[in-house]
Amino acid sequence: MGTLLSKLEERLPLAPLKEAALHKQVPIHKHAFWYYMGGISLFFFLVQMVTGVLLLFHYQPGAETAHASALRIMTKVDFGWLIRSIHSWSANLMVGAIFVHMFSVFFMKAYQKPRDLTWYTGLALLGMTFLFGFTGYLLPWDDIAFFATKVGVDVAAGTPVIGKEIANILRGGTDITGLTIQRFFALHAVVLPGIFIAILSLHLLLVQIHGNKIPEGVERANAYRTIPFFPNFLYADLYVWLLAFNVLSILAAIYPWPLGPEADILKPAPQGIHPEWYFMAQFQLLKMMPEPVAMTLFGAAGALWAIVPLWNPATATGRRGKLATYAGIAAAIGLIGLTILAYGKL
Ligand code: HEM
Secondary structure, three states: OHHHHHHHHHHOOOHHHHHHHHHOEEEEOOOHHHHHHHHHHHHHHHHHHHHHHHHHOOOOOOOOOHHHHHHHHHHOOOOHHHHHHHHHHHHHHHHHHHHHHHHHHHHOOOOOOOOHHHHHHHHHHHHHHHHHHHHHHHOOOEHHHHHHHHHHHHHHHOOOOOHHHHHHHHHOOOOOOHHHHHHHHHHHHHHHHHHHHHHHHHHHHHHHHHOOOOOHHHHHOOOOEEEEHHHHHHHHHHHHHHHHHHHHHHHHHHOOOOOOOEOOOOOOOOOOOOOOHHHHHHHHHHHHOOHHHHHHHHHHHHHHHHOHHHHOOOOOOHHHHHHHHHHHHHHHHHHHHHHHHHHHOO
8 A cells, every 4th residue: 555655656746735734723712613614514515416416317307307207216216215305405404504604704704815715715605506506496397396496587587687688598498498407407417516616626725725714802812722634623523524414314314305296387386485495585575675676785785795805804993893793793683584584474
């Protein structure tokens, strides 16, 4: 093994990488728990890749085949129901973990230079995760999937100027048909994973380069120590992954993901049709005010959130920092409040 490794080393010099990994230190303090959140998001993404590839072996896109193949996965393929259930549950847990991760790095002000690029690449990952969820939802072609996608695409069509064109490209015409499944499938299983993996690699490389952010108060009080990433923090990370895997397995096995009857585009939409939970806040805002106003409001709040490294840079005074913390609290309360309101009104 040693000879093999040294022969490989002659052709592929990995020493600088090994050196960097061995010297990486992780700060430990009373808020260090939040450092696990990025890793948990990564774990759920890896689960998505593995289960997604397994589903690819049986899933067949197309108006005539999509629902039938999903039904076969649920009833005929060995453990197919479990793999599909894990894929769907893990998708939702991944969105939840990313939200917690994003808010925790926001409150730690880890978006400030030099980590601003890490923040922007993270936002790109969040946007793509939403697109993964949106495109994946249609694929089983059951009635809920069809009507929820219809609502979602109609909302996208309401975006000023470019909305209608985007909706037509997504649908492959003016209606949701077999061609829409084909396009969503191409995006979900080929385009998005390719771009996602590239951006995720950059995100993780930046984390490796800059190390973990120590919150201001902790750094000022010098109330922290450091431990080596390898093997100490990595072991702790793996324990957390094991815990996440347990939660995922229990949910997927006890509450198998349902599959409704095949979509019938001539039928009226079932009562109380709504998008996935992570789109519910926006959905509620759309119900409360005219569509262009809601879209502008949500867009403006999202843009302010995205450019926080510009309006609260590391050089800003303490007052700006406090403002950012209040903005974070307002955003969390706003999103949770609107989501609860939306479910209450179903
Ligand atoms: C699938 C999506 C994502 C994955 C897999 C991921 C993964 C990670 C990992 C493993 C870390 C290092 C550990 C940690 O500090 O938690 C990290 C750090 C970071 N992430 Fe993400 N992340 C994702 C999405 C996001 C999002 C949505 C944002 C914010 C918009 C973001 C911003 C950051 C920042 C600023 C850091 C540096 C934190 C620090 O220095 O302490 N990430 N990410």
